[in-house]
Amino acid sequence: MQPTETAGRESSGRGHLLEVMAVIDETPDARSIVLRPAEADRPTFAYRPGQFLTVRIPSDLTGHVARSYSLSSTPSLDEDLKITVKRVSSGYGSNWLCNNVEAGASMTVLPPAGRFTLSGYEDDLLLFAAGSGITPVISILKAALVQGVRSVTLFYANRDAESVIFARELDELLAEHPERFTLVHWFDSVDGIPTAQRLAGLVAADPSREVFVCGPGPFMDAVSAAAESAGVPRERFHREVFSSITGDPFAPAPAADRASTAETVDTTVLLNGAVHRFAWPADTTLVDALLAESVDVPYSCRSGECGSCVCRVVGGSVSGVGGDVLGPDDVAAGYVLGCRSRPDEGPIDIEF
Numbered sequence: 001m002q003p004t005e006t007a008g009r010e011s012s013g014r015g016h017l018l019e020v021m022a023v024i025d026e027t028p029d030a031r032s033i034v035l036r037p038a039e040a041d042r043p044t045f046a047y048r049p050g051q052f053l054t055v056r057i058p059s060d061l062t063g064h065v066a067r068s069y070s071l072s073s074t075p076s077l078d079e080d081l082k083i084t085v086k087r088v089s090s091g092y093g094s095n096w097l098c099n100n101v102e103a104g105a106s107m108t109v110l111p112p113a114g115r116f117t118l119s120g121y122e123d124d125l126l127l128f129a130a131g132s133g134i135t136p137v138i139s140i141l142k143a144a145l146v147q148g149v150r151s152v153t154l155f156y157a158n159r160d161a162e163s164v165i166f167a168r169e170l171d172e173l174l175a176e177h178p179e180r181f182t183l184v185h186w187f188d189s190v191d192g193i194p195t196a197q198r199l200a201g202l203v204a205a206d207p208s209r210e211v212f213v214c215g216p217g218p219f220m221d222a223v224s225a226a227a228e229s230a231g232v233p234r235e236r237f238h239r240e241v242f243s244s245i246t247g248d249p250f251a252p253a254p255a256a257d258r259a260s261t262a263e264t265v266d267t268t269v270l271l272n273g274a275v276h277r278f279a280w281p282a283d284t285t286l287v288d289a290l291l292a293e294s295v296d297v298p299y300s301c302r303s304g305e306c307g308s309c310v311c312r313v314v315g316g317s318v319s320g321v322g323g324d325v326l327g328p329d330d331v332a333a334g335y336v337l338g339c340r341s342r343p344d345e346g347p348i349d350i351e352f
Contacts (some may be wrong), residue, residue, distance in 0.1 A: 015056055015108035015250045016041050021080055022103050026165045030086040030132060031098050032072060035107065037081070045081060047112035049074055049143035050136040050212070050240070053083055054300045056108040056250050057093050064108075066245045067093035068306060070136035070214070071112065072166070074143050081112075084165065086132035110249060113300045113308035116214065116240040121148030123210045123236075126203065128223045130157040130194075130215030134165050136240055137214050145177050152177075153209075155202060157186040157194050157219060196225035204230040214240040234329050241325060247303040265316070265346035271295065272352070280348065286311070286318070286338040298352065302339045309338035316348030 018035040026032055035053075037045045052070045059065045073082035085097045101107065116136055125144055129137040134156060144152050158164050164185070174183050184202070186194055199222055203211070207230045213223040220239055227237050264279035269290065280289050287309050290297040300308040307325040313334045318341040326335055338352075 014252065015110060016044065017106045018045075018081070018109050020101055020103055020105045020107060023101055026084060027086075027163060029098075030084060030165050031101075032082050032084045033097065033101055033107075034073075035081045035083070035109065036079075044111050047071060047075055047081070048117040049139040050117040051112040051114040051139075052116075052136065052242075053081070053112060054110040054245070054249055054306070055083070055093075055097075057096050059092070064248075064250070065093060066247075066249050066301070068242055068245065068300065070114075070116075070139070070240070072135045072138055074139050074146070076146055077142055084132065084135045086165070108250065110300055111298075113298055113306065114240075115307060115310055116212070116238055118143060122150065124150045124206065124208070125152045126206070126209040126211045127152065127154045128157075128199075128211070128213040128215070128219075129154065130219040131159075131163070132165065133213075133215030133219070133240070135214070137212060138166055138169070140212060141181075142173065145173060145181060149180075151180045151182070153182040153184065153202075155184045155186065155194075155199070157188065157215065160187050160189045161185075194219065194222055196222040196229070199223060199226040200229055203227050203232065207231050210236045210238070212238045212240075241307070245301045245303070245305050247301055247305075249299070249301045249306075265343035265348055267316075267343065267346065267348040267350065269295070269311075270349075270351045271297065280343045280346075282343055284342065285320075286336075286341045286350070288339075290338070297338060299339055304337050304340045307337070310335055311338050311350050311352045312336070314349045314351055316346045317344040318342060318348065319344045 018037050021036050022034040024032040052068045054066055054068045056064045057067055069083040069085055071081055072084040085094050087098050088094045118140055127137050127141055141154055174181055203226045211227050211232055213220050262281040262283040264281050267278055267280040269276045276295050278293050287297055287299050298308050300306040313336055318336055320340045320342055
């Protein structure tokens, strides 16, 4: 086993050290890792159901790599944070974590991030998950059942019954909330592949429900098509997308280039209830410009691959907006990635 750092102090760069409290075997190829931040870091690791953590994994080739894993814990129920990792045959990160992490070790982790979250608890929910896509979905499911009063339906697709992650926990939730929770298991080995046509009836039964989906690309495409055909409004459809992080989000933020002669655009940013006004240099991304202003802007990769820095332009315009993370509808609604955006025409107003 490769050595881990001592918990209780912040590691170099942006990462924080979290202690591994337990490792839980969920299925033959999936493990949950229970993590606890130092007391001083607990406010930093407050999170919303459905968000993810980015972890630093040792590598003999590059020193370390970064991978993002969804939180399967729920803040209103669980004292500690928990990520769930499923082995991927060619996945370096998932195999290293499943083979090496033990209770008592520590892991370098970035604060929680992600937009795949509930906006409230007033609506009925239709949740779709396939394979390890259940990880953020069960966090949302538990929060909705405990904090809300509306009904929740979960459609969960797997290869077979032995592949079901959180099988016992789902059965317990079903027993605790029989009036409000409906669980639909789908096994490819028995039922075939879930296509848009086969999912359409479930979505169309009540298109007013808020829909969340996480899983392999083809599965999410099928759910998206079913939701579109049923007339689910775009703003009520939520799809979680992860991309491999190629950069180093754990590196310290770059120092501000005070000698830059680039033109600037007057910019106002609303972030966590605070208003920040500054001159945004034309050769600097929004994330780097905010970091130079000592603003604690959310980001996990600075390369347009994770979506942590998504924000909305409500005035003016920017360039280099979305990469592969944002869809055409997102871009049309004014959403951009802060790590890819540079000022175009001002004055610019942006909301996170």
